[in-house]
Amino acid sequence: xxxxxxxxxxxxxxxxxxxxxxxxxxxxxxxxxxxxxxxxxxxxxxxxxxxxxxxxxxxxxxxxxxxxxxxxxxxxxxxxxxxxxxxxxxxxxxxxxxxxxxxxxxxxxxxxxxxxxxxxxxxxxxxxxxxxxxxxxxxxxxxxxxxxxxxxxxxxxxxxxxxxxxxxxxxxxxxxxxxxxxxxxxxxxxxxxxxxxxxxxxxxxxxxxxxxxxxxxxxxxxxxxxxxxxxxxxxxxxxxxxxxxxxxxxxxxxxxxx
Amino acid sequence: xxxxxxxxxxxxxxxxxxxxxxxxxxxxxxxxxxxxxxxxxxxxxxxxxxxxxxxxxxxxxxxxxxxxxxxxxxxxxxxxxxxxxxxxxxxxxxxxxxxxxxxxxxxxxxxxxxxxxxxxxxxxxxxxxxxxxxxxxxxxxxxxxxxxxxxxxxxxxxxxxxxxxxxxxxxxxxxxxxxxxxxxxxxxxxxxxxxxxxxxxxxxxxxxxxxxxxxxxxxxxxxxxxxxxxxxxxxxxxxxxxxxxxxxxxxxxxxxxx
Numbered sequence: 001x002x003x004x005x006x007x008x009x010x011x012x013x014x015x016x017x018x019x020x021x022x023x024x025x026x027x028x029x030x031x032x033x034x035x036x037x038x039x040x041x042x043x044x045x046x047x048x049x050x051x052x053x054x055x056x057x058x059x060x061x062x063x064x065x066x067x068x069x070x071x072x073x074x075x076x077x078x079x080x081x082x083x084x085x086x087x088x089x090x091x092x093x094x095x096x097x098x099x100x101x102x103x104x105x106x107x108x109x110x111x112x113x114x115x116x117x118x119x120x121x122x123x124x125x126x127x128x129x130x131x132x133x134x135x136x137x138x139x140x141x142x143x144x145x146x147x148x149x150x151x152x153x154x155x156x157x158x159x160x161x162x163x164x165x166x167x168x169x170x171x172x173x174x175x176x177x178x179x180x181x182x183x184x185x186x187x188x189x190x191x192x193x194x195x196x197x198x199x200x201x202x203x204x205x206x207x208x209x210x211x212x213x214x215x216x217x218x219x220x221x222x223x224x225x226x227x228x229x230x231x232x233x234x235x236x237x238x239x240x241x242x243x244x245x246x247x248x249x250x251x252x253x254x255x256x257x258x
Numbered sequence: 259x260x261x262x263x264x265x266x267x268x269x270x271x272x273x274x275x276x277x278x279x280x281x282x283x284x285x286x287x288x289x290x291x292x293x294x295x296x297x298x299x300x301x302x303x304x305x306x307x308x309x310x311x312x313x314x315x316x317x318x319x320x321x322x323x324x325x326x327x328x329x330x331x332x333x334x335x336x337x338x339x340x341x342x343x344x345x346x347x348x349x350x351x352x353x354x355x356x357x358x359x360x361x362x363x364x365x366x367x368x369x370x371x372x373x374x375x376x377x378x379x380x381x382x383x384x385x386x387x388x389x390x391x392x393x394x395x396x397x398x399x400x401x402x403x404x405x406x407x408x409x410x411x412x413x414x415x416x417x418x419x420x421x422x423x424x425x426x427x428x429x430x431x432x433x434x435x436x437x438x439x440x441x442x443x444x445x446x447x448x449x450x451x452x453x454x455x456x457x458x459x460x461x462x463x464x465x466x467x468x469x470x471x472x473x474x475x476x477x478x479x480x481x482x483x484x485x486x487x488x489x490x491x492x493x494x495x496x497x498x499x500x501x502x503x504x505x506x507x508x509x510x511x512x513x514x515x516x
Contacts, residue, residue, distance in 0.1 A: 150343050155338075156344045156346075158312060159334070160336075174348040251391070252347070
């Protein structure tokens with residue numbers, strides 16, 4: 001029954017917005033019906049063969065998602081192995097820690113000018129911004145996970161004569177995964193923000209680019225459409241990650257106690 | 259079979275140095291079950307870890323089957339006190355039990371078969387697909403014993419193996435150990451703080467002094483086989499032994515065996 005209440009609350013919220021917006025007739029706050037119609041018309045009224053995506057959708061939404069995933073993939077490919085290695089090397093980590101904390105504390109948006117100079121405007125700069133911003137939560141959480149592997153788990157691995165490689169694969173990595181996932185979850189929401197931001201700064205396509213165009217032409221319905229689209233994408237990506245997490249970490253939840 | 263000579267272990271250096279065990283000597287014959295008792299902090303666990311090659315001694319030597327022990331030797335298995343932390347929660351019960359074969363047996367089918375046989379031997383058929391978390395404490399400790407059996411050990415080290423289960427389960431597990439030892443002729447070194455248990459399962463009881471641990475007494479147990487939780491424990495000989503061990507454990511006297 002809980003899901004029913006969730007639907008009721010959602011519908012009531014959108015309904016209230018609709019009532020208010022159609023009454024107010026403000027150009028800045030178009031009613032949800034107009035936003036949904038615009039979203040459908042602009043992005044989701046394409047041919048079935050293209051999964052109903054219009055050329056505008058394939059030309060903007062897909063490149064945005066592609067850059068976001070590329071940035072996240074680069075960040076993960078660097079941060080996860082590095083995090084495991086540093087987590088198992090407490091001395092090195094204690095030396096590096098001030099540097100890591102400093103790098104993490106940098107607001108990545110302020111580094112955008114540096115990336116623009118380094119990579120020129122466009123895809124490379126955007127991916128670099130996303131990757132640099134999302135690397136820290138994954139790295140720091142993985143370090144924490146690998147550093148706090150239960151010593152008893154490690155001793156058990158040695159007692160049964162697992163090789164160093166087997167201890168890494170069967171003990172250290174699985175034990176670090178829950179925290180690494182927590183970091184990845186933070187990075188995912190960060191990636192969405194950085195994707196839009198980097199496209200606002202300079203891009204020739206993408207959701208952020210559409211948003212920036214819409215703002216310049218005072219097309220408030222389009223502005224709201226992109227905002228709602230970003231909300232939906234964020235929600236879907238999070239749900240997808242939740243599913244992946246349940247799959248990979250099924251040992252934490254599956255089945256009941258006897 | 260196992261010869262421990264003048265084994266000494268000091269933790270730390272200088273002023274912070276802590277002498278855990280001091281010149282402990284001990285010989286164990288093939289197939290013997292030796293209980294090691296002593297007050298808490300007497301270095302029982304340190305002794306066991308040195309014998310198992312999990313930590314290096316500061317001085318003295320351990321020889322197993324004529325070979326000096328420098329690191330964890332082949333043919334060794336360990337059952338730790340804290341089953342919750344020594345079983346891997348991310349592996350199924352079957353994969354946990356098959357762990358000792360990871361390095362030696364390439365065939366997955368063979369590993370699974372051996373794990374199944376071990377689970378049968380400890381009276382837990384049919385739980386292979388579950389996760390450790392889904393089993394009760396006593397069952398998890400059975401799984402830990404099954405895992406040790408999979409290693410087909412010549413020497414089994416048990417570090418307060420039944421310290422965290424209820425009394426009834428504890429008696430069942432003691433009888434399980436006596437049975438597998440009878441069936442397989444495994445040599446067992448069992449550390450415990452429970453005096454009744456040390457006498458009930460042991461062929462010999464070695465009493466250590468309060469830290470630093472030294473051998474205070476080495477008593478032969480002359481109780482008839484097979485042992486029984488009720489009838490063995492009402493024998494005058496059992497009562498005499500448990501009283502003697504109890505007195506030795508509690509004694510503040512620092513006299514040790516020559």
